[in-house]
Amino acid sequence: MAAVAPAAALVLLALCLRGPFSAVGPVLGELRTELAVPGAALAVLTALPLVCFGLVSPTAPAIAARLGVHRAVLAGALTLVAGLLLRLAGTPGLFAGTVVLTSGIAVVNVLLPAAVRAEYGGRAAPVLGATTASMAVSASLGAGLAQPLVAAAGGPLAGLALWLVPVLVATAGVAVLALRRRGGAGAAPPGDRLPVRAVLRDRVALAVTAFFGLQSLSFYAMLTWLPDVLTDDAGLSAVAAGGLVAVAAALGAPCALVVPPLAARRPGQGAWVVGCCTPTVVAVAGLLLAPAAAPWGWALLYGLGTGLAFPLAMTLVLVRTRDVAQTGRLSAAAQSAGYLLAASGPLAVGLLHDATGAWRPGLALLLVLALLQVLAGLAAARPRLVTETGAAGDRAQPSAGAAPAADRSAPTRGAGPAPTSDSQSPSSSASTRAER
Secondary structure, eight states, X not given: OTTHXXXXXXXXXXXXXXXXXXXXXXXXXXXXXXXXXXXXXXXXXXXXHHHHHHHHGGGHHHHHHHXXXXXXXXXXXXXXXXXXXXXXXXXXXXXXXXXXXXXHHHHHHHHHHHXXXXXXXXXXXXXXXXXXXXXXXHHHHHHHHHHHHHHHHTSHHHXXXXXXXXXXXXXXXXXXXXXXXXXXXXOOOGGXXXXXXXXXXSHHXXXXXXXXXXXXXXXXXXXXXXXXXXXXXXXXXHHHHHHXXXXXXXXXXXXXXXXXXXXXXXXOOHHHHHHHHHHHHHHHHHHHHOTTTOHHHHHHHHHHHHHHHHHHHHHHHHHTOSSHHHHHHHHHHHHHHHHHHHHHHHHHHHHHHHHHSSSHHHHHHHHHHHHHXXXXXXXXXXXXXXXXXXXXXXXXXXXXXXXXXOOSSSOOOOOOOOOSSSSOOHHHHHHHHHHO
């Protein structure tokens, strides 16, 4: 029981990392009515979480270096609680609270895998998979329960505030864990203090970051606007549209458990990129050309494509780097720049709809970006390693060292054999799967 308790606390916290903002998209109409704010302002609201992710993610390693991983995760969870409470304070509180809560989520999102590894070491892979799947379930619950919670609470702000219940329970569990680990496991190593921006001087790193950002853009555009597209263009009810988006988002959970170990087996992941991106391209094209013909099919294909693309993006972070510190820097850099890129998607789609009164221009933009995602993914999937060494942006030839750690979004700990060339050997792939 003692061995399971930390996993339960961390998985429960992961279950709270997407719902508080994925619940906003399905209730934008109710928020517009209750708060009397224009659609353009709500479009900005949908972009705020991703902007916060991009700006705050690089600070998480420094916070962990000062507080230790467990207490840094607890600080992020407490910030999430404060943001949820602040969102109750009308229109200003909604915007300010969104900034605060997503800042807390950004810190936890980066450091949660490190906390898992600090607890379980070489046995961390199953718990890491469970936290990854839990995040996908969180996005699904946020979208699917949004309308029922609004009905139960009597208004959209009150409905959004009901996420305080699981967040408080998860925060209490993490607080107990942090108290037990005070001064022990979870201290951040010196590698976390290395700069993350230098890695983006490398073309391989830029390709991985572009793929990460574009797949995130597609996912958050789906969470934010797909319910409205299904309601306005496909004729579904608000409840049915929210439920359908919830089912689509839930497809990411099994994908997160399957994609990384399979995609890491081969030196290149080009076929995986095409296979993961094709459902998204087909779904957006279907919504653009014939939304009422198969709304369930389009939504599920959209969810499948984005559900496959995220774990593939994190796998690319893993297999394109040669050691633990470099993996951490690329992960933090990809999250920072990638989420800032992703923030433009929901905002642009919302502004285009506000300007034209139709969803077709926004869907056309998403289709173009989905095709660009394929190109970025193919560039990132080539069997090459990032050559940045991390000390000061210096370049180095591939050499033996520690194997990359396979955490979802944070600098992590662990070591093992490294590839000695620009392609991953079968033995290094096996080591990668064991780490994950």
